[in-house]
Amino acid sequence: SxxxxxxxxxxxxxxxxxxxxxxxxxxxxxxxxxxxxxPGQAPVLVIYKDSERPSGIPERFSGSSSGTTVTLTxxxxxxxxxxxxxxxxADSSGFWVFGxxxxxxxx
Amino acid sequence: xxxxxESGPTLVKPTQTLTLTCTFSGFSLSTSGVGVGWxxxxxxxxxxxxxxIYWDDDKRYSPSLKSRLTITKDTSKNQVVLTMTNxxxxxxxxxxxxxxxxxxxxxxxxxxxxxxxxxxxxS
Numbered sequence: 001s002x003x004x005x006x007x008x009x010x011x012x013x014x015x016x017x018x019x020x021x022x023x024x025x026x027x028x029x030x031x032x033x034x035x036x037x038x039p040g041q042a043p044v045l046v047i048y049k050d051s052e053r054p055s056g057i058p059e060r061f062s063g064s065s066s067g068t069t070v071t072l073t074x075x076x077x078x079x080x081x082x083x084x085x086x087x088x089x090a091d092s093s094g095f096w097v098f099g100x101x102x103x104x105x106x107x
Numbered sequence: 108x109x110x111x112x113e114s115g116p117t118l119v120k121p122t123q124t125l126t127l128t129c130t131f132s133g134f135s136l137s138t139s140g141v142g143v144g145w146x147x148x149x150x151x152x153x154x155x156x157x158x159x160i161y162w163d164d165d166k167r168y169s170p171s172l173k174s175r176l177t178i179t180k181d182t183s184k185n186q187v188v189l190t191m192t193n194x195x196x197x198x199x200x201x202x203x204x205x206x207x208x209x210x211x212x213x214x215x216x217x218x219x220x221x222x223x224x225x226x227x228x229x230s
Contacts, residue, residue, distance in 0.1 A: 090215035098154040
């Protein structure tokens, strides 16, 4: 079955740039999406179609894609960005999949 | 305004069948491109996609759980129902339903989520 691989954790200091990667064989052909989840809350979409930002999401959140890896970049990280981040995609058969999640810690 | 809310039992016994209902408002599941999916999250663990039903009654299931899952819709009631058979303690999780409105455009993501409901499997 299709899998997406993320690093378990990323740590950055406030004001620095955080980069969270997500790897999957189908990513060159399928878009990736990113969600932010804070404790006790439902996930929130922060990036769609690899690099598009939904309305209401701060400009410091951006996405990019290169081959089998997509990257969520958070520029000028703030304390409020501390959360779990999940990538998600779908394969050519229409099966959806989430990555294992990355815990972003703001030091 | 799109909202979704999950409902169902908070406790089920091993081997029982779980039935969860997603009641939504602000959109119609008869509109082209719209889908409603189910996702679960065991305590302290990652999100796991379970199933999705589209406006045209097309259904997709997680390959690893397909034999245990059934998803149906009742457009007139604005509800989607997920059943999962043969429940086990490892199925203890928060179960979310979520809206997807862009499948017709080839974009597969959830833009609105319910608050989730915790289901515990224990004897």
